[in-house]
Amino acid sequence: MATEVRVPTLGESVTEATVATWFKQPGDTVAVDEMLCELETDKVTVEVPSPVAGTLGEIVAAEGDTVGVDALLASISESGEAAPEKPKSEAKPAKADKGDKDDKGGKDTGKDKTPAKGGGDTVDVMVPTLGESVSEATVSTWFKQVGDSVAQDEMLCELETDKVSVEVPAPAAGVLAEILAEEGSTVEANAKLARISGSADGAVDPAPRPQAEEAQDSSEDQASGKDVENAPSAEKMMAEAGLDASQVKGTGRDGRIMKEDVQKAIAAGTSEPRTSAPATQASEAKPAASAPRAPVPADDAAREERVKMTRLRQTIARRLKEAQNTAAILTTYNEVDMGAVMDLRSTYKDEFEKKHGVRLGFMSFFTKACVHALKEVPEVNAEIDGTDVVYKNFVHMGVAAGTPQGLVVPVIRDVDSKSFAQIEKEIGEKGKRARDGKLSMAEMQGGTFTLSNGGVYGSLMSSPILNPPQSGILGMHKIQERPMVVGGEIVIRPMMYLALSYDHRIVDGKGAVTFLVRVKEALEDPRRLLMDL
Known part of the structure; x- marks a missing residue:
């Protein structure tokens, strides 16, 4: 039946x-x-x-x-x-029985449970869900080698997508029997990465590790003086850089050393990374550049280093060039006297932090000022879809953030309905997650307008590039004291240059200038925000 x-x-x-x-x-x-x-x-x-x-x-x-x-x-x-x-080793087949495509695009029957040498079943390790519109990733690092024993949920490898890094855990305990996607290879969503043999009696024994490697691991454990397991990607980077765990300050849970901590230690000059091996690997992965290179003298070539661009960097390069090729980008400038905002912030910052548990910064003022201006000039908050203009009756504010991996733009949703405290909390929380590489794809999608604060790096003036499909981005810059004429007298004022880049296909010059003037007015007299003027 x-x-x-x-x-x-x-x-x-x-x-x-x-x-x-x-x-x-x-x-x-x-x-x-x-x-x-x-x-x-x-x-x-x-x-x-x-x-x-x-x-x-x-x-x-x-x-x-x-x-x-x-x-x-x-x-x-x-x-x-x-x-x-089902046996315990198959407790998490999660997408192992899906009829996956193999590396050659063939259809898998979904029944590949080949017995291991010792009689245990095998479990496929699959590429996890990568996020909306993300169809492939690059295998950046394998933390385990064939023959190594693995525990359930122990990290096996790290994948790089256009936006984020994804760690792949073991779906079951056992022995890593086969690696199907080597480091540097590109894999599609739901492709097979490896196979794990079951932990039944007689399963494949882990490959013996060299005594030197065991001695090194032992010395590292003793030097660290703690039982906290560091991130596998951090361990690999420390080994390549010649760093000891005691030389790196961990910011993860219970002092766990993360990949970003090692990058900071290297940048601070703790040690020079051993780059010869990675450079060779990158050269093998992509032996030729996209454009012909002029012959390089032998002595110069010996001092060069070739490193493959990360997927994030490739995506940044592609999207920025697409923006220039597609949109009619124009930038208009103005300057704003930050004295009123600085005075207001100085007056209430202690009470604000005491009540809301977060510091009062400049970003919430700029966010509120932009929301105020976008209501008057809605085309700056719109986008082009074919021959249609899509006006957004809400503001999802993208806040550009520089990270060790590259530029990312987390999105603060519905900022037009949020308070100063809510905006400051979300910007702080998402900024930290961005630096730690923990942002999800969903947190970086759907923005309608973007703020870019180059002033934190000391930039005095720049022209930001649009973040497609958005039609506007506001560039903030360094606050610098300059002589200004106020009431017929020359006085020293804290001034900031503002730059609005916009898509001239949808935003006219009048609208762009009006937007920037409204932002300037709101910042120079924050009471206008309260009165909606």
Whole structure:
């Protein structure tokens, strides 16, 4: 007797969904409540469990199909008794039984459970979900080698996407039997990275490590004097840089050393990184540059270093060039007297921090001033979609942040409805997450306007580049005392240059100048924000 598997109730006002992933294939044995497939709606992801134990028969709705509520997805042939429970090593097949594409694009049957040498089953290590619109990643670092023992959820490797770094944990305990994607290779979402053999008796023994390596590890453990396990990427970078754990100050939980901590130690001049090996590896990964290079004398070539660009840096370069090629970018400038904001901040900063638990900075003033100006000049907060102009009746403010990995733009959502304290807290929290490389893709998408503060690095004047598809970005700069004429007298005032870059296809010069003047007025007299003037 066959039992039908149908689309469950998806939620209020949701009438259809897309079949995202099948975890089982026709002919696979399934247990009651075992996940069969995953559906995606406009708002949520829904997993569909098996209503009975048996064998999966025909799949009616394939991956990518759009189905309505109660639509038929598949059928299950019931067995005489419940299917046997899966071994522990298969407790997290998560996307290992999905009919994954292998490295050559072929279709996997989803049944690749090859017995290990010692009789234990194998579990596939898959590329995790990378985020909306992200379809591939680069394998940057393997923390384990073939033959190493791994614990469940122990980090195996690190992937780099266009925006963030993703650490891949082990889905089960066992021994790393095979690495399918080497460092430097590009993998697609849901591709296979490696295989882990089960921890059954007689499983593959870990490959013996050289005595020198064991001695080095032992000395590092003794030198660190703590039981906290550092980030694997940090361990690798310290080894390459010739750093000891005692030379690096950890900022992670319980003093854990993170990758960024090592980068800061290297930048501070603690030691010079050993770059010969990585440079050679990068040269092998991409032996030729995108454009022909002039011959380099032998003595100069020996002093050169070739390092492959990270995916984040490649994406930054591509998007900035796309912005220049697509938008009609024009920049208009003005200057603002920051005296009133500085006086207001000085007067209330202690009370503000005591009440809200966060320091009162300049960013909340600029954010509020921009929101005020965007209401009057809405085209600066709009975007072009084909032949349409899409006006946004909300403000999602992107705040550009420099990190050791490159420039990222976390987004503070609905800043037009947030208080000064809420804005300061979110900017501080997202800035810290950006520096730690912990921002998710969702936190960097959907911005409608961007603030870029080059003043923190000492920039006096610059022309920011648009962050597509946005139509405006405001550049803030260094506050510098300059002689100004006020009331017929020359006085020294704290001045800042402001630069608004905008897309001239949608924003006229009058609108851009008006926007910048409104920002200037609001900052020079913050009471205007209170009175909505």
